[in-house]
Amino acid sequence: MLLHNRVNRKELKEKIKEDDTRRLTLSFYQYAHIANPSLFRDHLYSQFAALEVMGRIYVANEGVNAQISLPEANFEAFKEALDSIEFLKGIRLNLAIEDDGKSFFQLKIKVRKKIVADGLDDDTFDVTDKGEHLSAEAFNKLTDDKETIVVDMRNHYESEVGHFENAICPDVDTFREALKIVEDQLKDQKEKNIVMYCTGGIRCEKASAYYKHKGFEKVYQLEGGIIEYARQVEAKGLRNKFKGKNFVFDERLGERISGEVISRCHQCGKVCDAHTNCRNEGCHLLFIQCDECASNFEGCCSGECKEIINLPEEKQKELRKGLDKGQQIYRKGRSEKLLFKK
CATH class of the missing domain: 3.40.250.10 (Rhodanese-like domain)
Incomplete structure (x- = not known):
């Protein structure tokens, strides 16, 4: 069995959009001491792929961190698979608040140095001794x-x-x-x-x-x-002390927790909390954009990027050749392109 996805990203995305299978989006994590993360990673992939799980999972010596979706019909089998792993038995599964099942479109399981990058180098710090x-x-x-x-x-x-x-x-x-x-x-x-x-x-x-x-x-x-x-x-029926929207790291980019909108469109200043990524693939900046600005800028963060997406595709590829934005896409509050940034 292949332990990695081999299908084109765009093809997978279109496939999940067209699929009407009822899917659940959920997340889970567990800090634990994993001696062989690579072996554990392959074990998870073989089990989860068989259950049509999609999403992003990180495995490290310090534990596992997962944001995934799967067919609702496979949910009980999925829980049984987790329960077969001693340190994941009975683990809490955080089901998404707002969910159309289109949050992920492929399965990626990666071995990392840590499941949450912390920049720490302290052998005396035990991550399992929590509050x-x-x-x-x-x-x-x-x-x-x-x-x-x-x-x-x-x-x-x-x-x-x-x-x-x-x-x-x-x-x-x-x-x-x-x-x-x-x-x-x-x-x-x-x-x-x-x-x-x-x-x-x-x-x-x-x-x-x-x-x-x-x-x-x-x-x-x-x-x-x-x-x-x-x-x-x-x-x-408790009092809700959370104001606004909960940002999530999948295709949804957010789920509403309360009725308040506490942020503004980064382009015009109108009350808004809808995150999006700039349509220019050479930019892909994450920012907040209202519907009116989305129309005026064609989903881009600036006039410059709007001009680029209207160029021939080959010209666009030439302009972004060699660019690696990586985590820069999340630096929305630091971009000089945005007039109403935080």
Whole structure:
């Protein structure tokens, strides 16, 4: 059995768009000590490919991190596959809030040095020695205390469209930047309640272990992140302290958690929280764009990029030859092209 996808990306994308199979989008993670990540990676691929799983999974010595979709009909078989792996048995699965099943269109499982890049080189830091988990109800109660500090462990383009009330939102591009900035900001408040949150829990779990390692006394994390919080709030009729939209790293780019729109179109300043990627493949910048600007700029971040997408395809390929944007696409708040950037 092939342990890698061999089909053209565009072909796969069109196939999933046309497929009317009911699919579920979900995420899960687990910090654990994996001795042979490459072998574990191949084991996961063989099992998940057979169940028509699509998505992005990272495997490392420190654990596994997955954002995937799969046919609803295969959900029970998928859970059985997870339960057959000792450290994944009974793992919490974060089901998407807003989901049309078109979030992923191929299966990628990659071996990484870490499942969450942190820039740390400290052999004495144990990522499994995490802070205390909080349910949505416990989170609401603890954050009502004025002595509690709430910290958003996500990046600036995520918190810009949605965050919890009174949260500290670091103006950072990466998690590794946030770790040090938050530590410095709170160094004189180590005795206070420190409550962290992120999308699904994986970043704030590592952060909670790190801050415990650094001497913070009362470290907590929102269990299951924003995704699980929204589910519990709705199921239990709790007060929703999250304002706006939850940014997600798949084709959807976001799911609405509350009715508030707290950000603005980066091109005209109109109230808006719809992320998109610039249609110019040589740019592909992630930014916020309203419908009117999307029409005026033809889905691009600037007039320059609009001109480029209207050139012949061969000319476009020539212009972007050798370009590697990589994670630069997420630096939307830093682009000089955008007049109303954060």
